[in-house]
Amino acid sequence: MQQEPEFSPQTAPDASADAQADRAFMRLALDQAHNAWLLGEVPVGAVLVRDGKVLATGYNRPIGDSDPTAHAEIVALRQAASLLGNYRLPGCTLYVTLEPCAMCAMALLHARVQRVVFGARDPKTGAAGSVLDLFAEARLNHHAQLQGDVEAQACGALLQEFFRSRREQSRPAPSASGAGIEVRELGVLPGEEFDD
Numbered sequence: 001m002q003q004e005p006e007f008s009p010q011t012a013p014d015a016s017a018d019a020q021a022d023r024a025f026m027r028l029a030l031d032q033a034h035n036a037w038l039l040g041e042v043p044v045g046a047v048l049v050r051d052g053k054v055l056a057t058g059y060n061r062p063i064g065d066s067d068p069t070a071h072a073e074i075v076a077l078r079q080a081a082s083l084l085g086n087y088r089l090p091g092c093t094l095y096v097t098l099e100p101c102a103m104c105a106m107a108l109l110h111a112r113v114q115r116v117v118f119g120a121r122d123p124k125t126g127a128a129g130s131v132l133d134l135f136a137e138a139r140l141n142h143h144a145q146l147q148g149d150v151e152a153q154a155c156g157a158l159l160q161e162f163f164r165s166r167r168e169q170s171r172p173a174p175s176a177s178g179a180g181i182e183v184r185e186l187g188v189l190p191g192e193e194f195d196d
């Protein structure tokens, strides 16, 4: 019997160019996530884009800033709003490596961000469809377009690697007689569920 040829649907050139741009900006957000890791923070990064240009960047930094609201999205929103002298950011797209939490989702809606693109899903605190979906909440006045799972594997793998390395560091050194290595208490942070 003859094998059916594999069918690959032709994507419209514009749609494919948009998808390519989304992946490129998500990789910039991943660079920001790496910055967070270098400072011992859970690696989540964000970039805010308008007219194809990066307006602001941010990475997760609640420990360093002693600020529970210092998630990557909030850091990028604050930077852009301050730069533009406007608390509203219409026409912008926010790329973030991890699904936004409820705090960040509401901040993005308050800022009137036009579009939100995220990487990995967050089954514990995700407010873009995983735990709840504030972007689809009809009772809220404002809405942003939402796109998930862009470079999801790379975004999720970075978080998994981070938690794996943190677990390894927290194990007592085999040669040190009973003396465990001090590990920084990170508390409950976004991405913690990647601690497999």
Ligand SMILES: [Zn+2]
Residues within 6 Å of the ligand: 071, 073, 100, 101, 102, 103, 104, 105, 190
């Ligand atoms: Zn958040």
